[in-house]
Amino acid sequence: MTYALVLNSGSSSIKFQVLDSAAAASDEPLVSGLVEQIGEPNGKLVIKIRGEKYTSEESIPDHSAGLAKAFGIMAEHGVGPKDLDLTAVGHRVVHGGKVFSAPEIINDQVVEMIRDLIPLAPLHNPANVDGIEVAREILPDIPHVAVFDTGFFADLPPAAALYAINGEVAGENGVRRYGFHGTSHEFISQQVPALLGKDPSAVNQIVLHLGNGASASAVKGGHAIDTSMGMTPLAGLVMGTRCGDIDPGIIFHLYRTAGLSIDEIDTLLNKKSGIKGLSGVNDFRQLREMIENGDTDAWSAYNIYIHQLRRYIGSYMIALGRVDAITFTAGVGENAKFVREDALAGLEMYGIQIDKDRNDLPNDGPREISTDESAVKVFVVPTNEELAIAQKATALATAQV
Numbered sequence: 001m002t003y004a005l006v007l008n009s010g011s012s013s014i015k016f017q018v019l020d021s022a023a024a025a026s027d028e029p030l031v032s033g034l035v036e037q038i039g040e041p042n043g044k045l046v047i048k049i050r051g052e053k054y055t056s057e058e059s060i061p062d063h064s065a066g067l068a069k070a071f072g073i074m075a076e077h078g079v080g081p082k083d084l085d086l087t088a089v090g091h092r093v094v095h096g097g098k099v100f101s102a103p104e105i106i107n108d109q110v111v112e113m114i115r116d117l118i119p120l121a122p123l124h125n126p127a128n129v130d131g132i133e134v135a136r137e138i139l140p141d142i143p144h145v146a147v148f149d150t151g152f153f154a155d156l157p158p159a160a161a162l163y164a165i166n167g168e169v170a171g172e173n174g175v176r177r178y179g180f181h182g183t184s185h186e187f188i189s190q191q192v193p194a195l196l197g198k199d200p201s202a203v204n205q206i207v208l209h210l211g212n213g214a215s216a217s218a219v220k221g222g223h224a225i226d227t228s229m230g231m232t233p234l235a236g237l238v239m240g241t242r243c244g245d246i247d248p249g250i251i252f253h254l255y256r257t258a259g260l261s262i263d264e265i266d267t268l269l270n271k272k273s274g275i276k277g278l279s280g281v282n283d284f285r286q287l288r289e290m291i292e293n294g295d296t297d298a299w300s301a302y303n304i305y306i307h308q309l310r311r312y313i314g315s316y317m318i319a320l321g322r323v324d325a326i327t328f329t330a331g332v333g334e335n336a337k338f339v340r341e342d343a344l345a346g347l348e349m350y351g352i353q354i355d356k357d358r359n360d361l362p363n364d365g366p367r368e369i370s371t372d373e374s375a376v377k378v379f380v381v382p383t384n385e386e387l388a389i390a391q392k393a394t395a396l397a398t399a400q401v
Ligand code: ADP
Pocket: 210, 211, 212, 213, 240, 282, 283, 284, 285, 330, 331, 332, 335, 336
């Protein structure tokens, strides 16, 4: 077993897993945990070791205390970092800007470079840097690797990456499309050629990562040529609480006419919009129930979501010219068969035909849901970003020694 620790540090939380980097996507990790409400009086740590759950509620002053506490509980059960002889610690880093297109072994200089990217991701990169610093202090002898959410999209063609706004202003301020969820889009798109029995260089595909956050990508021969998230993760598809693409003029209108402050608009569009802002809930199981009970707001929210998703599918079909596969992944994509059916309904003339029985099967590993006649193959492939990070971190760490 080659165990890696994967850390995803937020401003007041740390999600972590210890997993075998040779595991299958559907395998339970050896350890998974969440430290929450760091810095608040009532901190919480939930940790699952070999399927058994342990909970502790006490004040956790900072990230360092949170990790130390988690490692303590793991050690009590014989799965502390020292017991496991970890090969690597993989850190999820949200923004790699234009500088990081691949995972990077972390040293002081890399930490500084990630810190320099804070203006591009003020909500995420500071916590990622904190998590890295704390983990390097506690585990100084293990290679630490940064894996960037933007990495897979760092080489988007300029026509897809650049916005049609003043070039000088955009250039000076790093305004361009970076894309996010890259680890998942890469993980999924790398599995599809084998499902098709084709060489990766010959495959044109669309990946639909539909979770609470959602994004689409167009991938040609293993390289992303377009993606729906933009300079920030607010753009593109309608999401659980985020609005996705809107007319930028709406922001001026809300500021000037409705009198909302910039921070209020930021919160409105990121946290109180999307499916939740339209229907009151952001979970598709609840949304479905509401629709079945005749709730018109839920129905309208769902239609807006599907309409936007179909817009992106259509535009990526044109961008790719020929499409071999469309793949659904993440919480909604893997589980909500009605979303898959509605997203691709009536597209037979474009060679897309869903097989209803195959689509109705429960989520259980990678599978095809199109008919045998469908020219474009449609798949459901479960994502596992932690496993993808563990694999990348392990590959880089073992290549180093
Ligand atoms: P994220 O990682 O962005 O938080 P996930 O990929 O875990 O999100 O997706 C979470 C979402 O998946 C939930 O909010 C819910 O809408 C949807 N979901 C999960 N399970 C189901 C299910 N069985 N049926 C329909 N939707 C589901």
